[in-house]
Amino acid sequence: MPFEPTDSDDEEAGRPSPASNPSPNVPVATVTRLALYLRELQQLQRSGQQRIQSSAIAKRLGLNDSLVRRDLSCFGQFGQRGVGYSIVGLTKAIQAILGTDRSWNVILIGSGNLGRALSGYRGFNQQGFRLVGVFDSDPSKIGTKLGTITVSPLEELESTVEREKVELAILAVPASSAAIVAQRLEDAGVTGILNFAPVTVRSPGSGLTVVDVDLAVELQRLAFAVVNSRG
Amino acid sequence: MPFEPTDSDDEEAGRPSPASNPSPNVPVATVTRLALYLRELQQLQRSGQQRIQSSAIAKRLGLNDSLVRRDLSCFGQFGQRGVGYSIVGLTKAIQAILGTDRSWNVILIGSGNLGRALSGYRGFNQQGFRLVGVFDSDPSKIGTKLGTITVSPLEELESTVEREKVELAILAVPASSAAIVAQRLEDAGVTGILNFAPVTVRSPGSGLTVVDVDLAVELQRLAFAVVNSRG
């Protein structure tokens, strides 16, 4: 009987940290893996396959089958017992979970080396992220083209955010100006920042969400892992 | 009495996963934070400051003081009671922990948009990572300059790794060729790969360490966090 309500989560309550975790039931690690499942599924879809089992997904990523199922069952029932998952169905389901079943308007701040590379990154477009503006404060950069997009002066940031309903921004500016630009982005109404600047761009309790990617930190993590693996 | 031996870790033993975690006592999150502490310390050092307290480091990163101290005390005693930490001393200590107290020879595979951006990234050099080669399979790229380095044909990969004692590689090639190149890197003797290709480059149980950075995945995580924050 599948008629029991699924609100078994307030059975033993106890939420000491009400604002710390955005969505209580979902582990952070699950979200990251979901994106990886999506990557594999899209690859399978291109190969023409129709159905897939949790065990096959797990094998491709070196995980346990039940972990895959548990990750998915956090959000609903997407599979068919005895059969498996429809690849297109599961793809759409995961996209809906991640919020990439629609298009996101994104702007890029900083047209240096990294900014130029990011503007041309195909993965963004393929996952529904639409680059609608590139900004820089350097006058010599303004007016130059990055692919099909022309670099605009930083002054036009606010107006573009409003006009294009921009929600996400990619921050690829020097560390020295990152904090100021982040504040302007927040004030302009941007709700999410992918921050490549090697500084802390912390939201002071606001609704701003920041995901940090520090390339030097990643290399340091690699160095540590290498040093501590042989021994 | 501070004379008790500090091997309290085998008191209740139980290591069901012997090869999964390189260094048992150190949480992964600690390593990541260590790199962030280092970032802040280097910034402080440039400002000419001599000493720092754990509470000040914590405040800069939005953390708890005791977490900073506990992270550090995983590896030894670097502070002075009643005083705090010497900035230069702690900087060197963290570098020693991370393995960046020496120079690492690094090669870059792939001279596309992302590869070009990474080759010019100052953060790598500042942390002791020395780029000693850039490789590409595209004949039209070979011979072109990335900063001071000339792009070499992929065929020379193995000889360069041996000659320059290369330990780390940055993989910035298309997904389709990532697995093959990764295998070649491992065979050549590279022990660590920073992988930007959106595919699983898993070591089949070898000594190879891989750190993945998938830019699309990061944006998807951001989208999820944004969607699930307002509610």
Added chain:
DNA sequence: ATTAATTTGGAACAAAGCGTTTAATTTACC
């Protein structure tokens, strides 16, 4: 039809990681 095999769903369990708190120790300053 009925049975057997496969596969998901979901609860229960166990362990590890993580962060905070508390007490003890050392240093600096008055």
Added chain:
DNA sequence: GGTAAATTAAACGCTTTGTTCCAAATTAAT
């Protein structure tokens, strides 16, 4: 000397994470 400040180290509890186990559902075969 005594007090305040700051690190250490251990202990505690909570959260998170991954696995195991069993029930439910579908397909295929007998």
